[in-house]
Amino acid sequence: MNAANSKPLLVVGAGIAGITTALEAAEAGQEVVLLEREPSVGGRVLKNHQYFPKMCPPACGMEINTRRLERNSRLRVLMQAQLESATRSGGGWQVKVRQSPEYVTSACTACGDCSKVCPSKVADPFNLGLVQVPAIRIPHTDAWPRRYVLDREACPTGCQACADVCKAKAVVLDAKERTEELEVGAIVVATGWAPYSLEKLPELGGGVIPDVVSNVQLERFAAPAGPTGGKILRPSDGQPPKRVAFVQCAGSRDVNHLAYCSAVCCTASAKQALYVRQQLPEAAVTVYYIDRRMPGRNESMLVEAEAAGVKFVKGKVGKIRQGDGGAVVMRVEEIEAGRLGEVEADLVVLATGMEPRGLGGKGLPIKLDADGFVLDDRAAGVFAAGVARRPEDVAATVRDATGAAAKALCATRSV
Numbered sequence: 001m002n003a004a005n006s007k008p009l010l011v012v013g014a015g016i017a018g019i020t021t022a023l024e025a026a027e028a029g030q031e032v033v034l035l036e037r038e039p040s041v042g043g044r045v046l047k048n049h050q051y052f053p054k055m056c057p058p059a060c061g062m063e064i065n066t067r068r069l070e071r072n073s074r075l076r077v078l079m080q081a082q083l084e085s086a087t088r089s090g091g092g093w094q095v096k097v098r099q100s101p102e103y104v105t106s107a108c109t110a111c112g113d114c115s116k117v118c119p120s121k122v123a124d125p126f127n128l129g130l131v132q133v134p135a136i137r138i139p140h141t142d143a144w145p146r147r148y149v150l151d152r153e154a155c156p157t158g159c160q161a162c163a164d165v166c167k168a169k170a171v172v173l174d175a176k177e178r179t180e181e182l183e184v185g186a187i188v189v190a191t192g193w194a195p196y197s198l199e200k201l202p203e204l205g206g207g208v209i210p211d212v213v214s215n216v217q218l219e220r221f222a223a224p225a226g227p228t229g230g231k232i233l234r235p236s237d238g239q240p241p242k243r244v245a246f247v248q249c250a251g252s253r254d255v256n257h258l259a260y261c262s263a264v265c266c267t268a269s270a271k272q273a274l275y276v277r278q279q280l281p282e283a284a285v286t287v288y289y290i291d292r293r294m295p296g297r298n299e300s301m302l303v304e305a306e307a308a309g310v311k312f313v314k315g316k317v318g319k320i321r322q323g324d325g326g327a328v329v330m331r332v333e334e335i336e337a338g339r340l341g342e343v344e345a346d347l348v349v350l351a352t353g354m355e356p357r358g359l360g361g362k363g364l365p366i367k368l369d370a371d372g373f374v375l376d377d378r379a380a381g382v383f384a385a386g387v388a389r390r391p392e393d394v395a396a397t398v399r400d401a402t403g404a405a406a407k408a409l410c411a412t413r414s415v
């Protein structure tokens with residue numbers, strides 16, 4: 001059976017993994033439906049300031065992909081959409097997809113008039129809730145589709161300022177949720193990851209000490225469109241830190257938290273240590289690690305960080321407390337020096353790991369491993385791609401997602 005008369009492939013999640021799988025399959029002739037639960041595609045990669053190994057803004061690579069998405073008539077992208085149910089049907093799946101109400105339609109020209117008159121503010125999900133933005137807004141500067149989104153629950157009763165000002169008549173305040181049933185030949189789960197919560201690490205000051213932040217927060221602090229306009233500052237007093245410490249394996253490779261290695265945190269911290277040295281050349285930057293796991297070309301980040309004066313100390317940080325005069329005090333076992341003692345910093349970055357997100361719903365057709373990552377199930381025609389399958393960086397995700405497209409193509413063509 002050729003691709004033209006096989007059932008479509010369903011890809012859930014439009015991060016770099018889902019986009020890659022969907023594009024590779026569609027460009028090979030397969031009809032594809034790509035679901036994304038957020039109002040724009042790209043996933044977590046776009047929240048980075050720069051991405052290793054090239055250290056370019058993540059929007060660069062994503063722009064090429066969104067152009068490919070736009071041009072491919074075999075690909076349907078459903079935004080703010082989630083898989084509601086899936087039942088076996090004729091060797092494939094009958095699925096129900098739920099789409100949130102489309103309060104801003106494709107008629108939106110992204111002029112921004114609605115944001116200017118909006119009286120209501122919400123915590124900005126793109127900036128991890130660290131700043132307030134109007135309830136109607138563009139999700140972020142590089143959003144695709146380039147369309148505003150409305151947080152309807154935040155609207156004051158009776159307010160229709162955005163609808164009144166919209167010249168394109170794109171705001172529909174009484175839009176309704178929609179459901180759609182589809183017959184698909186195979187499913188690729190590319191739902192990615194969520195950061196391990198800082199609040200689960202109170203012994204390391206997570207959620208308790210203001211100047212203990214996570215690696216994902218640091219990406220936003222360093223980004224020009226982030227909450228500090230790209231300045232790396234201490235949250236407690238808004239001052240540039242003079243001593244910055246990175247704590248590796250914060251809640252990772254630890255049976256009390258995440259038992260596994262998240263594979264990217266060592267390279268991400270070397271990258272972030274470079275952000276600090278480039279922006280604050282006087283700051284002392286130390287990375288406390290158990291092992292340095294930066295395979296392949298990611299090792300160049302270690303070389304660059306060391307050349308830039310970043311100090312790497314083999315040592316386990318066991319406890320972090322608030323010290324005097326705003327200092328953050330870490331209890332560290334420095335393994336090579338054979339020393340156990342306390343070290344001060346002004347800003348501590350916890351390298352927290354990635355937790356798989358799965359499909360979230362009940363009764364959906366996925367098998368998980370012991371850590372919650374999605375397993376391929378060839379017999380059922382369900383495959384995993386990207387960090388939904390295992391922790392990995394973007395380059396590995398793209399390879400993995402291309403493989404998932406190939407496996408799913410075989411499955412859809414045999415249905």
Ligand SMILES: Cc1cc2nc3c(=O)[nH]c(=O)nc-3n(C[C@H](O)[C@H](O)[C@H](O)COP(=O)(O)OP(=O)(O)OC[C@H]3O[C@@H](n4cnc5c(N)ncnc54)[C@H](O)[C@@H]3O)c2cc1C
Binds near residue numbers: 014016044050
């Ligand atoms: C601090 C940090 C820095 C990093 N820096 C780099 C770097 O510089 N270079 C690099 O190569 N890698 C980096 N990484 C790793 C990189 O972020 C991942 O490799 C990448 O995000 C994996 O993409 P993904 O598509 O698998 O997942 P995600 O980026 O999480 O995308 C998943 C998508 O699925 C959507 N989704 C989730 N659930 C559902 C659902 N139920 N229904 C519909 N849609 C859903 C999400 O909204 C999202 O759009 C970093 C990681 C961390 C923690």
